[in-house]
Amino acid sequence: MTFGRAMRAVLAAALMLLGPVAQVAVAQNLQVVREGTSRNLNIVMNQAVVVESDTPFAELSIANPAIADFSTLSDRTIYVLGKAPGRTTLTLLDASGRLITNVDVRVSADVSEFKERLRQILPNEKIEVRTANDGIVLSGTVTSTTKMDRALELAQRYAPERVSNLMSVSGKQQVMLKVRFAEMQRTVAKQLSTSVGITNTSGDLGVLGESGTFLDGANSITGPNITTQPDIEGALAFGFGFGSTQVGILLEALESKGVVRSLAEPNLTALSGQEATFLAGGEFPIPVAQDNGLIAIEFKPFGVELNFVPRVVEDGVINLELAAAVSSLDSANAIEANGLTVNAFRRRDTSTTVALRDGQSFAIAGLLEDDFRDNNGQVPWLGDVPVLGTLFRSVDYQRSQTELVIIISAHLVTPTTGEALALPTDRVRIPSERELFLNGRVAIDVPADSAEGQVARQDFTGSYGYIME
Secondary structure, eight states: OOHHHHHHHHHHHHHHHTOHHHHHHHOOOEEETTTEEOSEEEEETTOEEEEEESSOOSEEEESOTTTEEEEESSSSEEEEEEOSSEEEEEEEEOTTSOEEEEEEEEEEOOOHHHHHHHHHHSTTOEEEEEEETTEEEEEEEESOHHHHHHHHHHHHHHSTTOEEEEEEEOSOOEEEEEEEEEEEEEEEEEEEEEEEEEEESSSSSOEEEEOGGGTTTSSEEETTEEEOOTTOSEEEEEEEEETTEEEEEEEEEEEEEEEEEEEEOOEEEEETTOOEEEEEEEEEEEEEEOTTSOEEEEEEEEEEEEEEEEEEOGGGEEEEEEEEEEEEEEEEEEEEETTEEEEEEEEEEEEEEEEEETTOEEEEEEEEEEEEEEEEEEOTTGGGSTTGGGGGEEEEEEEEEEEEEEEEEEEEEOOOOGGGSOOGGGSEEOOOHHHHHTTOOSOEEOOTTSHHHHHOOOOOOSSSOOOOO
């Protein structure tokens, strides 16, 4: 720097210290070719603007060359290039070293291409894009979480690890899940047995022979009479004798059929993305041995269990993460330990993820069991004799069939007024003492023209109770 330049710099500093009046007298306006006259210069990264000064300048300096750089085209024209997101200051001096002006240069990331791609991919979404330092800020509302994820994924490609999400999800985001557990059990059992007993009343020979149920003491021959066991549905007995010897023949038949119907239909509502749980049943205490010889009690839930997480995506599609179970106590398979009886559990459960639209249903699980067992017991050799061998055989036939189906239905729901919701208590009214004692009425039907009757118009008839559909 020459002596003349040093003197001009000193004079410029002195003029700045003289007061705001002197500073105003030397400061000039800038004309930005693209932006107009301003002291704030906004530049997109990797792009350049041309700045013109009303006053010829002799020297230029920039505070941070890593953010922006410049080159002079003339003594009034400057070419400014944005290099990195940030903020810096451009200083202009005239030939005498006096300050012309300071320009606040702001370099931002290039988001124009990102905005264009965002409008092409998500044309109907109200998403606002802004820049913050060297990052991207997304705000506004979207219709689903899937579209939000798409916008964030696209923004990450333009500003990796520098994306701020201020977006929110709007629309119907409450899901009601209707699950139906339907189980049918059918059992068929048939028994046919033939027993032969021979006795002697002389006292010398005693019992000559028995077969079938005579051997286990369930049936007996007392003289000419034959006594049968009480749990047999049908029996045919006849006997004959010669001298002191009696022969008894007993035909026993048993046939049993049974049908069990189980139906559970829990309904549960949850917000999109939130987990909901449901349990209709109870908890059964189970003793657990400890190291110190004591016994602790643990509780195991049983009944109808339902856990699900709904996620509403685009076009009314609902993604469901579902875990459903039906369990009950099984006393037939109970165990005994240290004088305690612990019941077993019969459990059917499923865990899956499905996608369905509003109002659609899906059969997520099905179980079909068919158990078959037959047993043929006979007296050796005698049971193989044609025709007559029937007197020395017994046949046991059992078959059990079980079918379980789990069906789910999903609905997008919105809150409503309490008067539009029906309760089981809305269908009947508690009778007065006169109606109970004089008329024998245990429940009074709600009038159809009342508010409760308008809500609960379902007709419930029958001899036993009320069932809500």
